[in-house]
Amino acid sequence: MVTGGLAQQFLDDVQSALDLSTPDGRARVIFSGLADLEGYVFQHPPPGLVFNQTAFANPRLTLFGDAQFGRQWYAYAQFQANRGFDPGSEVRNAQFYEYLLRWTPWENGTLNLQAGEFATSFGNWSKRRFSWDNPFVTAPTPYEQVLTISDANAPASPQGFLARRSLPANKKAWVPLIWGPSYTSGASAFGSAGQFDYAVEVKNASLSSRPASWSGFDQGWENPTVTSRLGWRPSAAWNIGLSGSGGAYLMPKAEPTLPPGTSLGDFSQTTLGADVTWSRRRWIVWSELFLARFEVPNVGHAELLGAYSEVKYKITTHVWAATRMNVMLFGDVPNGVGGETQWDNNAWRLDLALGWRFNQHWQMKLQYSFGEEQDPGTEGNSLFAGQITLRF
Secondary structure, eight states: OHHHHHHHHHHHHHHHHTEEEOTTSSEEEEEEEEEEEEEEEEOSSOOTTOOOSSOEEEEEEEEEEEEEETTTEEEEEEEEEESOSSTTSSSOEEEEEEEEEEEOSSTTOSOEEEEEEOOOOSSSSGGGOSTTTOSSSSOOGGGTOEEEEESSOOOSSHHHHHGGGGSOOOTTTEEESSOTTOOOEEEEEEEEETTEEEEEEEESSOTTOOGGGOOHHHHOSSSOEEEEEEEEEEETTEEEEEEEEEEEOOOGGGGGGSOTTOOGGGSEEEEEEEEEEEEETTEEEEEEEEEEEEEETTTEEEEEEEEEEEEEEESSSSEEEEEEEEEEEEOEEEOSSSSEEEOSOOEEEEEEEEEEEOSSSEEEEEEEEEEEESSTTSSOSEEEEEEEEEEO
């Protein structure tokens, strides 16, 4: 107990030392961080955006910097040292994933203008994307299940596109509906007025774009994506939102594979979403519904419906349990021989998690996931994951 108390006091002192401000309080800088150690054991091939082929440990260090200058200016940056943005995707990596400058002209918060590289405003999951806030180790299925949609090359024919259904997910060439928090680059306007929230952003890449495309310096701005969300808070317990996004999803290296006379901007990803958050006492529920359409070269419209519902229950002050049901359903596309065929495998996944928040600095989570797809063998059914987080 004495040792634990000394350790917590040390972390409290570190947190206080990282909070800096001028004597008049007009300027303030706060540094903080998360140190995560995750472990994954799964049935091969690994589900979601897990890249390793065997069970492995995944360390991650995330550092944050928040700076306030007067009442109108705010700056923020997020830096990570990891094994790739997604577990096991690289041997090691260190870079800034977010950085922004924000101007708030009025104190009532009706308008905020910001520019940089930052998480999408679409839906409600990006607001709890960090390990300290996410009741689970992984993201919901729509944010991590890899589709048979490629951003790297165009299929040569409908038959070639449909043949992907029977293959394990090619995570280096295919993309999910939304790639995690989608830290793309651009500018946004957002704010609140009474019971309503709004956000509009113009970014350099689509919601499904991979981490290598998020930087405006690398991907460029030739085919921007526009995303918006309108939220309504009828009471303290409810937050309801509608989102929409549209823009080109193919990367520049796909251009040589496009049909003659077309360009990257001719093939878009259009995504509509509805989200609901409800909380009362020990309960909190998050749900999202997605309707999406990809314009696939040499194929046509590829449509899908995705949804999840996530429930968290606080058993005690420090312990919680959570369950999440995920569903992905896919439409039909022309099959090249006069008919239509479903273009990807319908799938469902159940996630179960148990978490302990020991104090304001330490927490631990355990998760088990089980799911099935129409075509067995394209993705593993089971995943065990654990995570220990230190917050400072």
